[in-house]
Amino acid sequence: MTPVLELRDLQTSFEMPEGTVHALRELSLSVSRGEILGLVGESGSGKSLTGFSINRLISPPGRVTKGEVRLHGRDILPLPDSEMRKLRGRKIAMIFQDPMMTLNPVLRIETQIRDVLLAHEKLSKSEVRARALAALDEVGIPAPEERLRVYPHQLSGGMRQRVAIAIALLHKPDLVIADEPTTALDVTIQGQILALVQRLCRDRGTALIWISHDLAVVAGLADRIAVMYAGRIVEEGPIDDILDAPAHPYTRGLIDSVPVPGQRGGRLRQIPGRMPALTDLPTGCAFAPRCARATENCAEVPQLMPFGEDRKVRCVHPLAAGEAA
Amino acid sequence: MTEYIIRRVLQALLVLIVMTMLVFFGVNVIGNPVYIFASSECDQACLDAIITDLGLDQPIWRQYLTFVGNLVQGDMGRSFTHGVPALHLIFERLPATLELAFSALVLALAFGLPMGIYAGLRPYGWGAKLIMSFSMIAFSLPVFWIGIIMILTFSVQLGWMPSVGRGDTVDLGFVEVSFLTLDGLHHLAMPAFTLSLIMMAMVIRLARAGMREVMFTDYIKFARASGVPERRVLGAHALKNILIPIVTVLGMEFGGVIAFAVVVESIFSWPGVGKMLIDAIAVLDRPLIVAYLICVVFMFVTLNLLVDVLYSLLDPRIRLGGGKA
Ligand SMILES: Nc1ncnc2c1ncn2[C@@H]1O[C@H](COP(=O)(O)OP(=O)(O)OP(=O)(O)O)[C@@H](O)[C@H]1O
Ligand code: SF4
Ligand SMILES: [Mg+2]
Numbered sequence: 001m002t003p004v005l006e007l008r009d010l011q012t013s014f015e016m017p018e019g020t021v022h023a024l025r026e027l028s029l030s031v032s033r034g035e036i037l038g039l040v041g042e043s044g045s046g047k048s049l050t051g052f053s054i055n056r057l058i059s060p061p062g063r064v065t066k067g068e069v070r071l072h073g074r075d076i077l078p079l080p081d082s083e084m085r086k087l088r089g090r091k092i093a094m095i096f097q098d099p100m101m102t103l104n105p106v107l108r109i110e111t112q113i114r115d116v117l118l119a120h121e122k123l124s125k126s127e128v129r130a131r132a133l134a135a136l137d138e139v140g141i142p143a144p145e146e147r148l149r150v151y152p153h154q155l156s157g158g159m160r161q162r163v164a165i166a167i168a169l170l171h172k173p174d175l176v177i178a179d180e181p182t183t184a185l186d187v188t189i190q191g192q193i194l195a196l197v198q199r200l201c202r203d204r205g206t207a208l209i210w211i212s213h214d215l216a217v218v219a220g221l222a223d224r225i226a227v228m229y230a231g232r233i234v235e236e237g238p239i240d241d242i243l244d245a246p247a248h249p250y251t252r253g254l255i256d257s258v259p260v261p262g263q264r265g266g267r268l269r270q271i272p273g274r275m276p277a278l279t280d281l282p283t284g285c286a287f288a289p290r291c292a293r294a295t296e297n298c299a300e301v302p303q304l305m306p307f308g309e310d311r312k313v314r315c316v317h318p319l320a321a322g323e324a325a
Numbered sequence: 326m327t328e329y330i331i332r333r334v335l336q337a338l339l340v341l342i343v344m345t346m347l348v349f350f351g352v353n354v355i356g357n358p359v360y361i362f363a364s365s366e367c368d369q370a371c372l373d374a375i376i377t378d379l380g381l382d383q384p385i386w387r388q389y390l391t392f393v394g395n396l397v398q399g400d401m402g403r404s405f406t407h408g409v410p411a412l413h414l415i416f417e418r419l420p421a422t423l424e425l426a427f428s429a430l431v432l433a434l435a436f437g438l439p440m441g442i443y444a445g446l447r448p449y450g451w452g453a454k455l456i457m458s459f460s461m462i463a464f465s466l467p468v469f470w471i472g473i474i475m476i477l478t479f480s481v482q483l484g485w486m487p488s489v490g491r492g493d494t495v496d497l498g499f500v501e502v503s504f505l506t507l508d509g510l511h512h513l514a515m516p517a518f519t520l521s522l523i524m525m526a527m528v529i530r531l532a533r534a535g536m537r538e539v540m541f542t543d544y545i546k547f548a549r550a551s552g553v554p555e556r557r558v559l560g561a562h563a564l565k566n567i568l569i570p571i572v573t574v575l576g577m578e579f580g581g582v583i584a585f586a587v588v589v590e591s592i593f594s595w596p597g598v599g600k601m602l603i604d605a606i607a608v609l610d611r612p613l614i615v616a617y618l619i620c621v622v623f624m625f626v627t628l629n630l631l632v633d634v635l636y637s638l639l640d641p642r643i644r645l646g647g648g649k650a
Binding site: 055057059085086087088089090092093094096097098101102103104105106107111112115116119120151153164167168170171 | 541542543544546547548549550551552553554555557561562565566569639640641642
């Protein structure tokens with residue numbers, strides 16, 4: 001079956017005065033119907049940019065300079081802007097991190113829902129209202145009639161994120177890109193939102209890309225994960241296999257730095273150093289300066305190679321199962 | 326909300342009281358109006374009679390109290406030169422000034438908003454540079470100079486535009502207006518444009534700055550990512566947010582525009598209150614000057630009050646002031 005979304009060898013670059021910076025390189029990944037892909041990596045690794053490259057909303061001077069974005073097998077990169085607009089919200093929806101900022105502060109919830117509905121469908125006033133009410137009801141918002149009339153600041157953070165999710169799902173999109181939608185919320189609310197999105201996507205067979213810098217969040221949610229480092233995917237595969245036996249030293253480091261509940265005292269191991277800036281990446285493997293396993297073989301950028309069945313890793317010295325970095 | 330308005334009204338009253346003192350005492354220390362009435366043969370006895378008649382023999386604080394007492398009853402005294410109630414003269418001339426000022430406001434918004442929005446969206450293009458240069462010139466060149474140059478160019482050299490008066494007016498029952506006749510519009514165009522330039526420059530700057538800020542917010546990205554057409558994103562989602570500072574500044578500036586109309590009215594012989602003020606100052610017609618100044622103060626105070634109310638209508642976060650933040 002063709003995947004809902006497939007990125008092939010994507011490259012996104014920024015035209016800067018001091019030269020072109022490639023923020024995403026050789027980026028390939030895919031998500032199928034009903035599948036949840038976790039996209040993890042530290043700040044600045046290119047997670048959000050991946051999302052914006054998919055729906056082509058990168059702010060200038062950035063643009064996709066290479067590769068393909070295939071939606072149901074069709075490359076949508078060459079589409080004119082007007083066609084691309086019709087896919088946004090209808091086929092590919094997006095949810096953002098900060099629910100305080102995602103909803104327009106000066107427009108009523110009803111207006112914001114209506115605008116998205118009317119962006120893709122011709123509906124009468126009463127139809128708009130019915131759809132809006134149903135959408136709010138579906139994400140578990142009590143007394144939706146009253147909520148329609150309020151402004152975002154009159155809702156709590158959790159409620160706002162529910163509204164944003166309701167808006168994103170209005171047209172039953174085939175793919176939802178969720179960019180850290182729970183990071184700004186309390187832990188308990190976080191859990192509720194996670195469960196909500198998971199349920200809605202599973203019920204409808206929606207493919208979901210869940211972006212997070214928090215491996216713990218992704219662990220309980222995703223079917224597969226892709227780990228990003230400095231604009232490249234360094235490891236990809238089924239979540240359980242990777243969490244059990246990471247093959248890339250960076251993934252290993254990420255896992256080791258997550259605190260395990262009920263296991264106090266064991267010192268958390270941090271990855272030494274920090275991610276290099278895109279402007280001065282090392283010539284070889286970008287992780288080499290921080291990697292304990294680095295050798296002279298790492299002086300050339302490794303390819304993303306198949307590893308075991310259904311996994312891929314970008315490392316010349318991948319870890320065997322259980323091996324420490 | 327009601328409490329808020331009451332508080333603002335009380336503040337406004339206080340400002341009014343202080344201003345009546347400043348205006349009254351300020352005007353009463355300059356010149357001696359007795360000589361307006363005295364013929365060249367008037368001897369001391371005749372002068373004394375005039376002084377008593379005008380109440381100028383009283384101590385100044387008593388004169389002030391009389392003035393305030395009359396003011397409360399809506400009586401601002403009779404113009405020395407015209408011999409009719411000063412307020413009456415002002416109300417006769419005010420519509421012309423208001424028409425000029427409102428036309429300027431409409432021009433400022435009609436041209437300033439699109440220019441500012443465009444410059445905010447393409448801040449580095451040629452168009453934006455041109456627009457910003459225009460706004461800088463409009464802001465810094467003296468109004469009287471622009472007015473004179475316009476008259477020299479369009480009236481004297483080219484002979485396209487009339488340079489004097491209101492042209493044909495239409496009587497709407499309670500006011501006479503120029504903008505409903507072609508000839509009136511023809512007369513209105515140059516003075517209104519001249520008066521609008523400073524406001525237009527401000528609108529351009531505010532709209533540009535607002536647009537640049539708003540376009541990076543998550544709610545604009547969210548609206549775009551949901552497929553809301555660009556026209557709607559800019560025309561409603563972004564515009565409503567950038568209007569908030571513009572309304573505030575324009576509202577506060579509008580009183581100044583009416584005051585500034587003095588210059589424009591003099592240049593274009595526009596029969597408004599500003600022109601009347603200049604004439605009144607020339608002959609030291611105290612009641613008329615005081616009445617004018619009191620009216621201007623009253624207008625400023627009312628405008629500020631209106632701006633606050635309008636502002637709270639535009640920004641729901643203020644309207645519910647004190648509620649959830
Ligand atoms: N407008 C821009 N101009 C130049 N470089 C940019 C721009 N936007 C993003 N980048 C670069 O792209 C890289 C990836 O940014 P991105 O926002 O995708 O990171 P992220 O993984 O989402 O991080 P975070 O966890 O902080 O959200 C950054 O390192 C940044 O340098
Ligand atoms: S390629 Fe070399 S430097 Fe890069 S992660 Fe693997 S071992 Fe470390
Ligand atoms: Mg991000």
